[in-house]
Amino acid sequence: MAKKVIATTSLAGCFGCHMSILDIDERILDLIELVEFNKSPIDDIKTFTKRVDIGIIEGGCCNSENVEVLKYFRDNCDILISLGECAIMGGLPALRNGIPIEECLQEAYLDGPTVKLNTKKILPNDAELPQLLDNVYPCHEVVKIDYFLPGCPPRADLIWDALVALITGSEMDLPYEVVKFD
Amino acid sequence: MKEKINQIISKYNSDRSRLMDILLDIHDEKGYVDKNDVNQLAKSLGISAAEVKETVSFYHFFSDKPRAKYNIYLNNSITACMRDRSSVKEAFEKACGTTFGHVTEDGMFGLYNTSCIGMNDQGPAAIINDIVFTNLTPYRVSKLIEGLKAGNELRSLIYESNGDGNNADPDMHAMVNNNIRKGSILLNKDYKKFDVIESELAKRSPEDVIQMIEDSDLRGRGGAGFPTGMKWRFGRRVEGDHRVIICNADEGEPGTFKDRVMLTEFPDLVFEGMVIAAFATGADIGLVYLRYEYKYMLKYLNRILSEMREKKFLGQNISGIKDFNFDIRIQLGAGAYVCGEESALIESLEGKRGEPRDKPPFPVEKGYLNYPTIVNNVETLASAVRIIKNGAAWYSQFGTKDSTGTKLLSISGDCKFPGIYEVDWGTSIREVIEMCGAEKVQAIQVGGPSGMLIGPRDFDNLSSSDLMKWYKPSGMMVAEKFFDRKLSYSDLPTGGSMIIFNMERDLLRDVVMNFMEFFIEESCGSCSTCRNLPYIMKMKLEKILNGHGVRKDIDDLLSWGKTIKASRCGLGQTAANPILSSIVNFRHIYEQHVQAMADYDNTFDIVKSVEAANKFVGRKTEFHSN
Numbered sequence: 033m034a035k036k037v038i039a040t041t042s043l044a045g046c047f048g049c050h051m052s053i054l055d056i057d058e059r060i061l062d063l064i065e066l067v068e069f070n071k072s073p074i075d076d077i078k079t080f081t082k083r084v085d086i087g088i089i090e091g092g093c094c095n096s097e098n099v100e101v102l103k104y105f106r107d108n109c110d111i112l113i114s115l116g117e118c119a120i121m122g123g124l125p126a127l128r129n130g131i132p133i134e135e136c137l138q139e140a141y142l143d144g145p146t147v148k149l150n151t152k153k154i155l156p157n158d159a160e161l162p163q164l165l166d167n168v169y170p171c172h173e174v175v176k177i178d179y180f181l182p183g184c185p186p187r188a189d190l191i192w193d194a195l196v197a198l199i200t201g202s203e204m205d206l207p208y209e210v211v212k213f214d
Numbered sequence: 215m216k217e218k219i220n221q222i223i224s225k226y227n228s229d230r231s232r233l234m235d236i237l238l239d240i241h242d243e244k245g246y247v248d249k250n251d252v253n254q255l256a257k258s259l260g261i262s263a264a265e266v267k268e269t270v271s272f273y274h275f276f277s278d279k280p281r282a283k284y285n286i287y288l289n290n291s292i293t294a295c296m297r298d299r300s301s302v303k304e305a306f307e308k309a310c311g312t313t314f315g316h317v318t319e320d321g322m323f324g325l326y327n328t329s330c331i332g333m334n335d336q337g338p339a340a341i342i343n344d345i346v347f348t349n350l351t352p353y354r355v356s357k358l359i360e361g362l363k364a365g366n367e368l369r370s371l372i373y374e375s376n377g378d379g380n381n382a383d384p385d386m387h388a389m390v391n392n393n394i395r396k397g398s399i400l401l402n403k404d405y406k407k408f409d410v411i412e413s414e415l416a417k418r419s420p421e422d423v424i425q426m427i428e429d430s431d432l433r434g435r436g437g438a439g440f441p442t443g444m445k446w447r448f449g450r451r452v453e454g455d456h457r458v459i460i461c462n463a464d465e466g467e468p469g470t471f472k473d474r475v476m477l478t479e480f481p482d483l484v485f486e487g488m489v490i491a492a493f494a495t496g497a498d499i500g501l502v503y504l505r506y507e508y509k510y511m512l513k514y515l516n517r518i519l520s521e522m523r524e525k526k527f528l529g530q531n532i533s534g535i536k537d538f539n540f541d542i543r544i545q546l547g548a549g550a551y552v553c554g555e556e557s558a559l560i561e562s563l564e565g566k567r568g569e570p571r572d573k574p575p576f577p578v579e580k581g582y583l584n585y586p587t588i589v590n591n592v593e594t595l596a597s598a599v600r601i602i603k604n605g606a607a608w609y610s611q612f613g614t615k616d617s618t619g620t621k622l623l624s625i626s627g628d629c630k631f632p633g634i635y636e637v638d639w640g641t642s643i644r645e646v647i648e649m650c651g652a653e654k655v656q657a658i659q660v661g662g663p664s665g666m667l668i669g670p671r672d673f674d675n676l677s678s679s680d681l682m683k684w685y686k687p688s689g690m691m692v693a694e695k696f697f698d699r700k701l702s703y704s705d706l707p708t709g710g711s712m713i714i715f716n717m718e719r720d721l722l723r724d725v726v727m728n729f730m731e732f733f734i735e736e737s738c739g740s741c742s743t744c745r746n747l748p749y750i751m752k753m754k755l756e757k758i759l760n761g762h763g764v765r766k767d768i769d770d771l772l773s774w775g776k777t778i779k780a781s782r783c784g785l786g787q788t789a790a791n792p793i794l795s796s797i798v799n800f801r802h803i804y805e806q807h808v809q810a811m812a813d814y815d816n817t818f819d820i821v822k823s824v825e826a827a828n829k830f831v832g833r834k835t836e837f838h839s840n
Contacts, residue, residue, distance in 0.1 A: 096820060096824055096837070099820055132826070133826045133827045133830065134826060134827075134830045137827065137830050137831065138830075155830070155831040155832065156831060157828075157831040157832050157833040159833070159836070163824040163827065163828055163833070163835070164824065164827035164828075164831075165820075165823045165824055165827070166822075166823045166824070166825075166826045166827065167823065169818060169823075173816055173817075173818050174816065174818050175814075175816075176814035
C-alpha cells in the first residue's frame with residue numbers, strides 16, 4: 033500500500049495542536065511507516081509538491097493570508113481536518129469577535145498601556161502584511177471541512193486514533209469522554 | 215429620591231422577596247433604577263448589589279437608564295407583522311424623530327420593541343406608559359404623537375372608545391376588545407358569582423372536592439395537561455407551615471390571549487377557583503402572577519378582590535367555615551416569557567430573576583418560599599368552579615373520553631373573526647378554520663412558537679397523537695417527569711393558541727424567522743443550549759434563505775435541534791420547534807431554497823471582511839489573483 037500523504041498548517045493558532053501531534057511520542061516512528069509528510073512546519077516544505085490525502089488545519093482565519101493558505105490546502109488535499117478549538121470555532125483569537133475591529137486596532141496600536149513607544153502612531157498598513165479580517169472565522173465557514181477533532185489541544189491519542197482510522201479505513205472508537213468536555 | 219425609595223422599601227417591610235414590587239414602584243416613581251438606587255436597595259434589603267442588578271437587568275420593563283416621558287413598547291409578534299407593523303414602526307420613528315431602541319434627545323419619547331403583549335387579535339398594538347393602544351395604523355400613530363406633543367393627556371388620545379364588556383369598566387378604561395366569538399361553560403353569563411364558595415364548600419370536605427376534580431379528569435390548561443386533581447391531592451399531602459395556591463396569568467406564548475379575556479370578563483370565576491383550590495388543599499396563601507402587559511387590569515382586579523373580602527369570600531373563616539383562612543395578592547411581572555414556566559414564576563414571585571429551577575424538588579413539594587405550592591392556569595381554576603357546581607359527570611359530557619371539558623382557543627392571523635372561541639375538546643382543526651372564517655389556509659401554528667406548525671394534511675386528524683409528539687407544552691414541563699406518567703392528552707395542544715397563515719405568507723422568511731427571534735430574545739440565558747442554539751439555527755436559516763444553503767444545512771438543523779432538549783425547562787427545550795416542526799411538515803419549502811447540486815457553500819466574502827480594518831489603518835483593499 034502506498035504511503036498516504038499528509039500536510040499540516042497552523043493558521044490563527046498557537047502551534048499547541050502541532051505540539052500535540054508530536055506528543056504521540058515514539059509512535060511517530062510508526063506513523064512514518066504509514067505516511068509521508070508534504071507541506072508542513074514539521075518538515076518545512078513550503079509548497080505542495082504533490083496531491084495530498086489528508087490536510088490537517090490548526091487555527092481559524094484572522095487575516096487574508098490564513099484564508100489564502102486554507103484555500104490552498106482545500107485545493108490540494110482530498111480530506112481536510114479541523115484540528116482543535118481554534119480551527120473549529122475560532123478559539124481564543126475569536127474573543128475579539130464581539131468588539132469592532134476598529135476598536136481592537138485602536139487599543140492595540142494607539143491607546144493600550146503597552147504602546148507608549150509608538151510615538152508616531154504608526155498603524156500596520158504595509159502592503160506586504162496580511163490584511164486583517166473583521167472577525168476570526170472558523171475554517172468550515174471559509175472552505176468545506178470533512179472532519180473535526182475537538183480539544184485545546186486535542187489529545188495526542190485522539191489525533192493518533194483519528195489518523196490511523198482514516199489511513200486504514202477502519203472505524204474510529206469515540207468513547208463518551210472523548211467528545212464530552214464540560 | 216433617596217427618601218422616597220426608603221418609603222417604598224418600608225412599605226414592603228424591607229422584605230427581600232418583594233423586590234419585584236419595590237422595583238415596580240420605583241419605576242412608577244422615576245422610570246428607572248440607577249446605580250445609587252441599586253446600592254440603597256441592596257443595603258436595606260440585606261442582599262448584594264449584584265442580586266438587585268441581576269433582577270433589574272432580567273426583566274424587559276425594568277431599566278437601568280433613564281427612560282422617556284412616554285415609553286412606547288410596540289409589539290412585534292407575528293400577527294402584528296402580518297398587519298403591517300413595519301409601517302406603524304416607521305410612523306412612530308418619523309413622528310418621534312428617533313429609531314427603535316432609543317430615547318429622543320428631549321426625553322419625550324422612547325421607542326422599544328416588545329414580544330407578544332396578548333393583543334394578537336387586535337394588533338399591531340403598543341403599550342405606552344402602561345396604557346394599551348390597539349389596532350394601530352400609521353395615521354393613528356401620527357395623530358397620537360401629535361397629540362402628545364401638543365401636551366394632551368395620554369388617555370384622552372385613545373383613538374377608539376373603550377373596548378367591549380368590562381374593558382369599559384371605570385377602573386380599566388381600556389380600548390382593548392374581548393372578541394368573544396363562542397362561549398360555552400366558562401364564558402357563560404349564567405355564572406352566579408361565588409355561588410360555590412357560599413353554598414357548596416360548607417357541604418363538602420376537602421377530600422370530596424379533590425375527588426370531584428379527579429373524577430372530572432380536569433387537566434392543566436396552561437400547557438402540560440397535568441391532572442389537576444392529582445396535583446391538588448399531592449399538594450395536600452406534603453407537610454408545610456403554609457401552603458400556596460398560585461394562579462398563573464403570565465400567558466406570554468405569542469398568540470395567546472385567553473387569560474386576558476377570562477380575567478376581564480370572569481375574574482370572579484378565576485378567584486373563586488383559587489378559593490376552591492385553597493379549600494381542597496389547605497392553602498392559606500394565594501398569589502396571582504399577572505404579566506406586566508396586563509397592568510391596565512390591576513386596579514380593576516384588586517377591586518374585585520376587595521369586594522370578595524368584604525363579602526367574606528376571602529380572609530378569615532371564609533363563608534363561615536371555621537379555620538378556612540385564605541387571601542389573594544396579585545403580583546405583577548415585569549416582562550419575561552420564561553416566567554410562565556412555573557418554577558421561574560415562583561423565582562420571580564420571590565423577587566429574583568425568573569430562571570427556572572432544577573427539578574426535583576417540584577413546586578408541590580418545595581415551591582414559593584419553600585412551601586408546598588400548587589400552580590394552576592387561569593382557565594384550569596375557572597373550570598374547577600364549574601365542576602364543583604355542576605358535578606364531575608356533568609363536566610365529563612363535554613369533550614372526549616380522554617380529554618374532558620372545553621378549551622379556550624386564542625385564534626389570530628389570517629381569518630375573518632380572530633378572537634376567543636370556547637370549544638369542546640375533540641373539535642377538529644377544520645371545524646375551527648370554518649368557525650373563524652379562514653380561507654386558503656397554508657399553515658396553522660398550534661400552541662404558539664414552541665408548538666408546531668401544521669399543514670392541510672393534518673387538518674382532519676387533530677385527535678391523532680402525532681400532534682403531541684412534537685408539541686412539548688411550554689407552561690409546565692414538570693408534568694411529564696413528575697409521576698413518570700404518560701399523558702394521553704391526544705387532542706389539541708392545550709396552550710390553545712392558534713395562528714393561521716394563508717397561502718400568501720412566506721412561512722420561512724416571515725413566520726419561522728419571527729418565532730426564532732422571539733426565542734433568542736426571551737431565553738433566560740441559563741442553559742447554553744437555549745442561549746446559543748436558537749441564534750446559531752437562525753443564522754443557518756438565514757443562510758438558506760439567502761440562497762447559500764445546501765442539503766446538509768437542513769440535516770444539520772434537524773440534528774442540532776435534538777441537542778436543545780438538554781435545556782433545563784420546557785421553554786428552552788422547545789426553542790427550536792419553529793424550525794424543527796416546519797422542516798418536518800414543510801420540508802419542500804426548505805428544499806426549494808437550497809442548491810440541489812452543491813455539497814458546500816458559505817457566505818464568507820473576503821473583500822467585505824477586510825474592508826473595515828483596511829479603512830482604519832489607511833490601506834487599499836487589494837487582492838492579486840495567482
